[in-house]
Amino acid sequence: KDNMSAAKVNLQYLKLGPVGGRGGVVRFFMLANGIQYEEQLFSLSNGEWAKKKKELIDSGENPAGTVPIVDIDGVTITQHVAIMRYIASKMNLTSHEYYHNYVQDAVADQYQHLRDDWASNAFGSVEQKQKLTTELAPPQLHVLDRLYAKLKLEDILLSRGNNESYLWGDVSIFGILYDLIRTGNLTEEETRSDYPNLHAVYKAFLENEAISKWIADKSQ
Numbered sequence: 001k002d003n004m005s006a007a008k009v010n011l012q013y014l015k016l017g018p019v020g021g022r023g024g025v026v027r028f029f030m031l032a033n034g035i036q037y038e039e040q041l042f043s044l045s046n047g048e049w050a051k052k053k054k055e056l057i058d059s060g061e062n063p064a065g066t067v068p069i070v071d072i073d074g075v076t077i078t079q080h081v082a083i084m085r086y087i088a089s090k091m092n093l094t095s096h097e098y099y100h101n102y103v104q105d106a107v108a109d110q111y112q113h114l115r116d117d118w119a120s121n122a123f124g125s126v127e128q129k130q131k132l133t134t135e136l137a138p139p140q141l142h143v144l145d146r147l148y149a150k151l152k153l154e155d156i157l158l159s160r161g162n163n164e165s166y167l168w169g170d171v172s173i174f175g176i177l178y179d180l181i182r183t184g185n186l187t188e189e190e191t192r193s194d195y196p197n198l199h200a201v202y203k204a205f206l207e208n209e210a211i212s213k214w215i216a217d218k219s220q
């Protein structure tokens, strides 16, 4: 635990209110594991993000011009799943069993496609939102639910890391369910009936004290 609080972590992301996004997944990962962090959030509405994006590209800090970006003990890292993996390694949260880390990688890889579809459509036109709800999300959620049935090593979660820490695949799944529900593309009831393995993961993280506190604070 001393180890975990020692590192200085700063998260740069978009100001999305109660919506998580990719940065939200990193945030949930840190909250679930009791990692202290600071954040710098950019507003999409007043040109603040546009200016920051140009700076990121011009300075080379992130050639892709995207966030989340995490600074951890002076090292700047991008790509939200890679960020979680890096933090897990640095803070010794990663499992000593290779296979326990593998199941996290496998689910996180599969999840990225649904995350991309969510990000491209959840804030788009009425048609785009509808397409996400009815065409894009359901088959991918089915795949993820079956992937849990096949890969999970725990009752609910795929696996746990050192000191019972929460790992990147499980947190990514919580994050995307949380976001789909938040943006009105999925209901909790549908999750319960159609994707029972995913629903259990969703509930488990919702019950986490730090996560539920963050959600409550942002939902007022």
Ligand SMILES: N[C@@H](CCC(=O)N[C@@H](CS)C(=O)NCC(=O)O)C(=O)O
Pocket (backbone or CB within 6 Å): 014, 021, 022, 023, 053, 065, 066, 067, 068, 078, 079, 080, 081, 119
């Ligand atoms: N592959 C990257 C994608 C990063 C990304 O696309 N971030 C979005 C927000 S979730 C972004 O920066 N959007 C604003 C923009 O591209 O201007 C990751 O996994 O972190």
